[in-house]
Amino acid sequence: MRRMLALLPLALVSACGNPDARTELVIQRFFGACQAEYGAIADPGKAQGECGIITAMINEFEAGNPDIKVVENTVFWPGYDQLTAQLAANGPPDLVTMHSSAIPDYEARRLLEQLDEDLAAVGISPEQFTAAARAGVTVDGKVLGLPIDVWAPLWHVNMNLFREAGLAVDGKPVLPASPAEFRAHAAQFRQRTGKPYLIQITNKDFAAPTRIFYAWMLQQGVPLFRDARHANFDSPEGRRALEFMKALYQRGDSARNLDYAGAVSAFLKGEGGVMVDGTWMVGQFDAASGNERSPLFRGYAVRPFPFLFHARRVALVDGHNWVMPRNARRTRAERAAARRFLQYFAANDFQWARTGHFPAFRAVIDGAQWRQLPHRGDIAAITQIGEPLPKFVRRQSPIEFIVGEEVAAAYTGAKPVDRALADMQRRANGILQSY
Amino acid sequence: MPDVPAMRRSVTWNRWSGVLFVAPYCAFFVLMLLIPLGIGIRLSMTRGDLFGIEAFVGLDNFARLFADPVFLQAVWNTFCFVLITVPAMTVIGLALALVLNRTSRLAAILRAIFFASTVLSVTVVALIWRLMLIPEGGLAAVLARAIGEQPVAFLSEQALALPAVAVTTIWWGIGLPMVLFLAALQQIPRDLYEAAALDRASKTRMLFSITLPAIRRTIALVLVVEIILQFQLFGQPHLMTGGGPNNSTRPIVLFVYETGWKQWQLGYAAAAAQVLFALIALAAMAQYYLSSRKDAA
Known part of the structure; x- marks a missing residue:
């Protein structure tokens, strides 16, 4: 009996461990929390609004990638205080939503990973982005994120x-x-x-x-x-x-x-x-x-x-992007999981554009499917004249x-x-x- | 003959046991207060952000602070807020304690009700009061319209915003002084009141001649605690007004937060924090000195 009692703490500690062998991908985002309404929906086409659509997209990604465990951290908008603290404590997430206007601050302190090679590895080229989206994630010729939209x-x-x-x-x-x-x-x-x-x-x-x-x-x-x-x-x-x-x-x-x-x-x-x-x-x-x-x-x-x-x-205009904060402890497997996540978001840019934002990919913005969404034709001119603030600011x-x-x-x-x-x-x- | 070595051992043990009792507190005091204070003072003389110090700038940050109208307004706002809330909380807390210092069931229920707001988080309190005070559909607006008046934009009018934040804070924090005063009132010997009653002393006379002198140390404690607490105002204006309108509700702590976290000026924010520390220390010491002098007299 005594031996069993002595083993009990060990058993409890073991139970607290992570038996999940999947690669863990920690993402941090704003856009709100709506798990009660959309937590079980894995079809973005059935979701509405920023929160609903991104929740369903992440659910769909997780369902289609059973070897990746997505740990989702939803932050109060815009969440940069938490991110800054995480970076200062050397514990940032793998991918974070970030406004184009915030990228220069983090890039100036070399806190973001350059993603040119990661995007190329999953078949994404900056040439595919709209001009405003590309300007939003590019600093000194380096691509620092995957744009998911442009907003105005x-x-x-x-x-x-x-x-x-x-x-x-x-x-x-x-x-x-x-x-x-x-x-x-x-x-x-x-x-x-x-x-x-x-x-x-x-x-x-x-x-x-x-x-x-x-x-x-x-x-x-x-x-x-x-x-x-x-x-x-x-x-x-x-x-x-x-x-x-x-x-x-x-x-x-x-x-x-x-x-x-x-x-x-x-x-x-x-x-x-x-x-x-x-x-x-x-x-x-x-x-x-x-x-x-x-x-x-x-x-x-x-x-x-x-x-x-x-x-x-x-x-x-400004834009929303996925960026990867620098983390020396990130494993190759985690980085590969992040690439697949970015690939999924690039492939589903139309679904995200249903929120009302402008697509970040030229193929989507030029396609009939996006223009058929309500009111998009009335505001499409912004894609031609939209400009973010200069990156030196x-x-x-x-x-x-x-x-x-x-x-x-x-x-x-x-x-x-x-x-x-x-x-x-x-x-x-x-x-x-x-x- | 007394056993001298044994007595010596006992004295030595008593001395060391005392040290052992205070050691954990001292360790935490040094680790959690003195060392961070030293780091803060050092940071206040630098230019940099959370990711590193760029340069040592001496007292430049302090010079910049005292020429910054936004900071000076924040200092003024903080003083005004302390001057509104601390006397109000002390007087209302004492009044509530005097009224509710009895053993009836109703008094117990009312004590619980008045204390209940204190357990709420600042987010809940700010949300409740914001919803009450907004001119579009808020409770205050509904009541104003019910009596045929135009709603008042408490949180948008420069002259009303800080008092509105103060009222919110008084509602939220009144439980603590009330409980402290209740505890003090229950320590006053009953026979003093019985003797006063035999001398046909009035209620007012008993209040000023027995009750208030008996709880003067608690009054001093409440004043010091509330001064320290209210100087650290942050959550209510952060959530209710964002420091506006026109900088009229921005306190020093909100200034520190915005400067350090939003604007990434950590050295500048640390300098403002040192000023706040000095102000709180001065105010608390002044209050302590005044109350000690009264005691000595």
């Missing part, structure tokens, strides 16, 4: 309200082509519907005001950053963009006090004409347009940003937050426009000059 901020339009406001022709939204026309449309919209033209986020989640500000600046033909150490926000073009948006807000043509969730909810409840949000919302809003009880019923359209300032036709995410915070302060009148521009410039330069 868009104008999601409530066509039912647009029709009521007299801003629809032949079932299509009439969008402004100049600041003056924008003001006129917004005033007409407010007068006829009693609602604001624009639903935008000005509280807590500051990425959206930044993207609008960036868009109006880029359309004036100036760069957002003069060089790797200096922003270009405090400029005549920046002032013009911010003053225009502030006036719109102050006139009541924009919803107020909304955070991200509040803005999405307000748009779904039909409380404004246009919501500025990314490609990832196309699927959800399109689904709402098929629901009889939704204010968007048979009344949803989506368009690229209108061109108000005509110096340059350009759309700011590091720390894009915290700068985006700072710019949005200052833009929102100018909107609400908490700061004069000149001071908001000077502050965003000073704070951004402080970050750019800190390394």
Whole structure:
């Protein structure tokens, strides 16, 4: 009896060990957790939304590769704090989702594996990527990830309200082509519907005001950053963009006090004409347009940003990619498993593009199957004019937050426009000059 | 004749046993506090990120901090927050303890209810209060509309956002001072109140002449603990306002987090952390000194 008791801890320790002989592939991703709904679905075609589709894709990969055990770590968006800590502790996952805009930060510290050879080994060539997708993963000629999409901020339009406001022709939204026309449309919209033209986020989640500000600046033909150490926000073009948006807000043509969730909810409840949000919302809003009880019923359209300032036709884009953090302890078998995972995602780019994002592969974007998806023809122009921020600009995410915070302060009148521009410039330069 | 060697052995053993009792604490204190503090001070004089130090910059980070309006605003926000929450938590905690310091079933239930919020995580607390305070469909907005008023955007108005975060924190943290005061109140001998009652002392007189002097050490403890806790404000503004609007709710710890983790300026963040450490130490020592002087008097 005593001997059995003595052996009990040993048995418990053995039971805690990993008897699974499969190669373990640790992946880390954002896009949310939805195991309750999609945990048992291994057919991406039956899934909807970013979370549903990626969960089903990973399930399908695991089912088709029984010799690989996928350990999936879902992180709160965007998950870079965890990744940075994992890298500092020498325990990163094998593959991680990463925005194109974040790649320069990690590459500058040599924290990512170059993947040219890995991709070539499974038959993937960077030539197959779209121009924006390729630019997103390439730094100094090195390919540092597998792009899975390109995304852009868009104008999601409530066509039912647009029709009521007299801003629809032949079932299509009439969008402004100049600041003056924008003001006129917004005033007409407010007068006829009693609602604001624009639903935008000005509280807590500051990425959206930044993207609008960036868009109006880029359309004036100036760069957002003069060089790797200096922003270009405090400029005549920046002032013009911010003053225009502030006036719109102050006139009541924009919803107020909304955070991200509040803005999405307000748009779904039909409380404004246009919501500025990314490609990832196309699927959800399109689904709402098929629901009889939704204010968007048979009344949803989506368009690229209108061109108000005509110096340059350009759309700011970013992208999602799989990257491989450096890990000296990664075995050949684990790296081979990661290659097969990348191969699977490259082969199923169409399924991922059902989320609303633009495909990362030219073959998919040129194919009829993608163009037949709802609304894709209306936003396909972005694939021609989309440009990511230059790779020499590091720390894009915290700068985006700072710019949005200052833009929102100018909107609400908490700061004069000149001071908001000077502050965003000073704070951004402080970050750019800190390394 | 006493056995002198045996007595000596006993004294030596008592001395060493005392050292053994405090040794684990001392080891943890050195490992988990003093050494990290030293590393933090060293980091604050460097430029670098989590993946390495690039250069020794002396006191440049501190000079930069004291010229940084965002940091100075964060220091101001933190002080304002401490000034709102610490007195409020002390007074409300004491009031609740005085009211609930009885043996009835209702008092026990109310004690549990008031303490319950303390066990919630900051994420849950921030979510609950955010949902209550948002002007689109929040509870506060519904109540405002019910009485014919326009909803107030508590978390978007510069003047209201920090008080809203403070109210959230008071609701969340009121359990700890209440319990500390309850424990202190239960230590006061009953016969003092009986003697006062025989002398026909009023309730107010008993409060100021018996209760408050008897629990003055607990009041000092609550003040010191709350000052230290509230200076470390982070989760509530991080989750409720993101530091906005217009930097009006960004406390020092959120500044440290954003600078160190989001912006990868580890040396700069470490310098801000040293300033926070100095502020907390000064505030706690000042409070301790003042309460000690009162005791001596």
